[in-house]
Amino acid sequence: MKLNKPLNVSIAGLEFNSPLILASGILGVSPPTMHILADYGMGGITTKSIGPVKRKGYPxxxxxxxxxxxxxxxxGLANPGIERFSHEITEIKKKEGLVVIVSVFGDNSNDFARTASLAEKAGADAIEINISCPHAEVSSIGVDPKITFEYVRAVKKAIHCPLFVKLTPNVTDIVKIGMSAEKAGADALVAINTVSGLAIDINTHRPILAHGIGGLSGRAIKPIGVRHVFNLSKAVSIPIIGCGGIFNYEDVLEYFLAGASAVQLGSCLYYGYDIITQIRDNLIRYLETRKLDSISQLTGLAHHYKEIGFDD
Ligand SMILES: Cc1cc2nc3c(=O)[nH]c(=O)nc-3n(C[C@H](O)[C@H](O)[C@H](O)COP(=O)(O)O)c2cc1C
Structure with missing residues (x-):
């Protein structure tokens, strides 16, 4: 596969040949599907969140x-469990030039650590921990700096590869959680997971989703994600992977300017895989037009603006 030099990014020592990474849980995790994504322009894939044992999810x-x-x-974090999933990780890993990030979760910090360790043994290049899904039990981890610290520390001790921590926007201050994750040894942050939400059927008078509360994704959440990446990047020195509402190359650029070093694509894949190639090609064109050698030169540039004070 042709390497797109201006789009190469490095995160926690891992080299991605594109800053576009599949977000967790969006597509199935069959190895052929993951391999095709690389051909369309993804530099990495994040698997569906995998737990220590099989879980059915919500109806x-x-x-x-x-x-x-x-x-x-x-x-509801439906997944086959790490023992069964290990083979898939090994298969996905066979694609040259594709960085494989395995998202893990569990009922306690030991579960997280054991699942992460098995995923690494199966071939994961990095582990992402899901402490942020708003409709599952893990949501209670990523809202508390102390609990976040405990879980990140436990997983960090169990693995040798880089550890990414995926943060929830459903908190008063995401920066405190991000700083706590960094202190505990996180190698990168992913911001954001879905925004907690509810939709109600006006005819049946009941929530529409079987589980009730859900997580909002897609175009509406982009400004929330960009804002959180902006604030986090002022406070931490580890890289941030932006996620939430990216549908075109302009959205990717916004996340970079806010402080991201790479991005994850989720809901936009509703439009098919061609959108990945379009975003990638438009990013290359943007960089060429502005005579920029690398997309990484854009990271955090929006921090140089001056806020306009009321008493000016
Ligand atoms: C159907 C669906 C399933 C998801 N499953 C997971 C998951 O298993 N683990 C996780 O960390 N995030 C999960 N997410 C969150 C996404 O990875 C991503 O953070 C979120 O959708 C925001 O990005 P987007 O607006 O580009 O979709 C899921 C999102 C959707 C829409």
Missing amino acids: NPSIIGLGNDTFLNAV
């Missing part, structure tokens, strides 16, 4: 469209 309806490229889901 349908588990995802609904709300219009304007915005979705609400409560899939």
Whole structure:
């Protein structure tokens, strides 16, 4: 595969040949699908969140469209369990030039650590911990700096590869959580997971999703993600991977300017895989037009603006 030099990024020592990474839980995790994504321009993939044992998830309806490229889901972390999934990791890893990030979760910090360790043994290049899904039990971890520290520390001790921590926007101050994760040894942060939300059927008078509360994704959440990346990047020195509402190359650039070093694509894949190639090619064109050698030169540039004071 042709390497797109201006789009090469390095995160925690891992070299990505594109800053576009598949977000967790968006597509199935079959190795052929993951391999095709690399051909369309993804530099890395994040697997569905995998737990220590098989989990069925919530009944349908588990995802609904709300219009304007915005979705609400409560899939409930359905997954086959790490023992069965290990083989898939090894298969996905066979694609040259594709960075494989395995998202893990569990019922306690030992579960997280054991699942992460098995995923690494199966071939994961990095582990991402899901402490942020708003409709599952893990949501209680990523809202508390002390608990976040405990979980990050436990996983960090169990693995040798880089550790990414995926943060929730459903907190008063995401910066405190991000700083705590960094202190505990996180190698990068991923911001953001879905925004907690609820949709109600006016005819049945009940929540539409079987689980009730869900996580909002898609176009509507982009400004929330960009804002959180902006604030986090002022406070931490580890790289940040932006996620939430990216549908075109301009969205990617916004995340970079806010402080991201790479991005994850989720809901936009509703439009098919061609969108990945379009975003990639438009990013290259943007950089060429502005005579920039690398997309990394844009990281955090929006921090140089001066806030306009009321008494000026
Ligand atoms: C159907 C669905 C399932 C998801 N499953 C997971 C998951 O298993 N683990 C996780 O960390 N995030 C999960 N997410 C969150 C996404 O990875 C991403 O953070 C979120 O959708 C925001 O990005 P987007 O607006 O580009 O979709 C899921 C999102 C959707 C829509």
